[in-house]
Amino acid sequence: MARPNRAAVIKDEAKKSILLLPAVLLLLCFFIIPIVLTVYYSFTNLALSGANAKNVEFIGFENYKRMLTDPSTMTSIKNTLLFLVGSLLGQSILGFLIAYFMKGKPKGLRSVVGPCILAGWVMPEIVVALCCMAFFKDNGTMNMILGAVHIPAVSWLFKHPMMTVVIANVWHGTAFSMLNFQSALDNVSGDIEEAARVDGANRFQTLIRIIVPCIKDTIATNTMLNTLSTLGVFGLIYAMTGGGPGSSTTTLPIFMYNQGLKGLQLGYGTAIGMLILIVGAVCSVIYTRILKDQ
């Protein structure tokens, strides 16, 4: 091949850019402009109704000041972290265990268990919420099962609301972790495991000392992706508990919705949105650091 001259390179680059243009436009329209607008609105008193809806003013850091002095912000952050940690632990551990125990099992079993887990994942969030409500409500499946073995019914959605929404989210999200871990486990060479076993390691030791270190990259990536999707969960919680009772399941997205849309204070709501963005960014940076160190 002859060495390309300058003009040809430019032409080539231009061609590539044209092909990229639709993607760039899409990003600009649906991602970058909204983010810039969100940042701007969080510094205004924008409201959905009332006098402020007519006279939008720039009010500096007022929204942020209010947010940081509002005790509900702290409660929401606490709830978000609880929801996040609970969901992450549940999804990762369960996903990993299912993937681990399914490895090398007969195809028949895999083709039954796999779709069962996937069913929770392919369902839209709102359907998951309705299913779980039907399961956990006062006269729901869970209490019927308990009743059959003579355990008194529990008002799950009201006595243990956070646990209930975490379980719902774990049911919804486990399949994603399972798929990740399945493909990672398939890549762990059987030779290493066998070598370990020959050296006298039992199954548990092999798991902790050999397999987990082999798939730690997947664990980190999986955790990061799950974190970002869990931070944004709104419909599931809103449909199941509406953020209540009281504020016991009010996570940041619900708090944002209540203030911004229900309370009609869009400016304040967007400021809370920025807080969610910051929490997500911080988590991403931490995980990327961990990944890099490895």
Add this chain to the structure above:
Amino acid sequence: MKMKKVMGLSLAVVMAAGLAACGGGSDKEASTGGNEKKEADSGKKTITFCFRDDGQGEDGALWKWIQNGYDTWDKKDTVELNIAPIVAQEGDYFTKVALQLADKKTCPDLVCEDTFQLPNDVSAGYLTKLDDYVKDYEDWNTSYYESMKKGVTGADGSVYGIPYCTDTRGLWYNRDILAQAGVISEGQDWEPKNWNDILDACKAVKEKCPDVVPFWCNSGVATGEATSMQTYEMLLYGTGERLLSDDDKWIVKSQGILDSLNFLQDIYTNGYGPDLSLVLNGQASNTSAREYLPEGKLAISLDGSWITGNWTDTGAAPWPEAKDVLGFASMPTSEGQDPKTITLAGGWALSIPENADAKDETFEFIKHLMDPEVYTDAVIAQGNIATRQDVAGDETYSAQPFKQIATEFLESADFRPQNDKYSTVTTSIQTMVESVVSGTSPEDAMTQYATDVARAVGDDNVTEK
């Protein structure tokens, strides 16, 4: 290589087409509220009507009123009607309406406004001044109650809606259950003198009729304004306090607030209230009115006069025996102090948004809807109190069970503050009430309320008492 080029090109085309489709789609969606397209098709104007549907669809009293009104309208050949309900919980309705009103493309021509939301939407510039319209509307000056007109008048003295219903609140009680519990004797009316009388009645019911829920009041965020008005404000106003001080500042800490919250705490910690799972969801008002009361599973319900609409032949839960089984007692003040009893009146109005396209036609339609021939049946079906004196005098109307007593309550009724911040403050009230019934101490709940309200209205606009 060629293959790659072709694929790249077709991918680009698909993406561009997708982009175009996105834009086209949203345009089309947006224009369902507007009229331009339909006008071009048929040369007719369209009135888009927006109201809250709580899930009954075409069987709902409001839907029937509008449909029936349109069918009997002499201009129906020249104007089209597009019924566009918002199916939502009450709190979400106001959000969705505000979003629709703000944009010309999605704005309806006729919207149902709760009179508490009206001042807020007026100051946002969302609603049309109706002064010029009502000037030539004869009935406006002769038939409507003055107090109802006040509820739809903005701070600038202009009229922004035509009130189509009002209501009062009180204690619905099951005579059989209260008699069985020994609170009243057979055939006697229950007349609680203070809050303690109510608690005592609840205690008696709990002891004598353990399967019955003694007391029900809207207590959650999900029931929206019903929680603020039917429950909290009925209590607060009964302590003699108001939401706003005389110099128009929001009272965020006071003995009255604490007393009201303590009453609610007493109800729930003593087990007089329903299970939280029943009362803290958006359907709670319907559950009590359509299931628990008719099934005899509820003794006392603090609720609005309109719940009778559920029990008519065409209602959601027909219950002809209601007029014999139930009584409607007025809510006493906290310690029986003057004025002895308390009630709040609210109501809804038909408004024309500023961004509406067919304003003149819409006002003509409102006039027809409010014509006694169309309106009387509708207000009976809704279970509401009429806003027109001539309709209030109608025989069928006044023969409706409980209509007389509910209308009597109206004479001494209090109203919610005509303040454009009320619709924001009310969400903080709902949060406060829900947190108390689910276990937070009244003191802590009030502190949080003070913070919330100060944030919403500004530190200069709150005060303590």
